[in-house]
Amino acid sequence: MNKILLPLRAWCFVGLLLSVYATYVELRAEKDADYVAMCDLSPKVSCTAVFTSSYGRGFGLTQYFTDFNPPNGFLGIVFYAVLLLLTPPRHRLLAWLQLCLCFVSNLLSVYLAYLLYFVLDDLCVVCVSIYIVNFFCLRESWRIYTTLWCSEGKSETKVQRGSNKNN
Template structure:
């Protein structure tokens, strides 16, 4: 139940819905998005990276809750994935702050 659509999408859209994919499909899309958008200095890319990182951390907290309190299990791969998502969140936050400062410097009039 919890391995597809985060245990939520099947009850909302139906078990056979195209959106009720395995959690690994959503993870794969997320990590590919992080990798590709991470190669650009675009403001839009930085915002997408930050937003998707926030969603991944919230999703990780939800899945960690399910793992520990509902399933009463411990999965080292799962916990490492949650940790990776949190690290990506921190990296994307620092990247956004750095790019924001760089853009501000570019917009300031140059004094000679």
């Protein structure tokens, strides 16, 4: 079972590192207007511009509903930490929860990619990397979920067949 969990853990770790870096860049840029991050390659390829935009906190949505408006990177840290805590999913429900979280993160990635390209007219290398990580987390959580589902389904079928023979 450990072999099947290793890729998801690796992708979560990469996502965690990217989220920590994104949070660092945003907080540093807010304190120092002259700060230039490593991911700022040109005026149109700038993660600092994206992180400090109104969409860089709470996906640009939480500001309308609550005073809690954390940086997206911080939300990423929480997300990847939760995924790591859910691995290994010891129950089908936890595997399903993990899969749902990854699906929602991919929906948010599509939303943020739309904002990045069409609204902000920018390219953020860190953001695109996180979108890729989210896709692979979804793929791996799907693989884990189907493996657990199939193995439980096969054992249930064998038990049912055995009980039918006894009748």
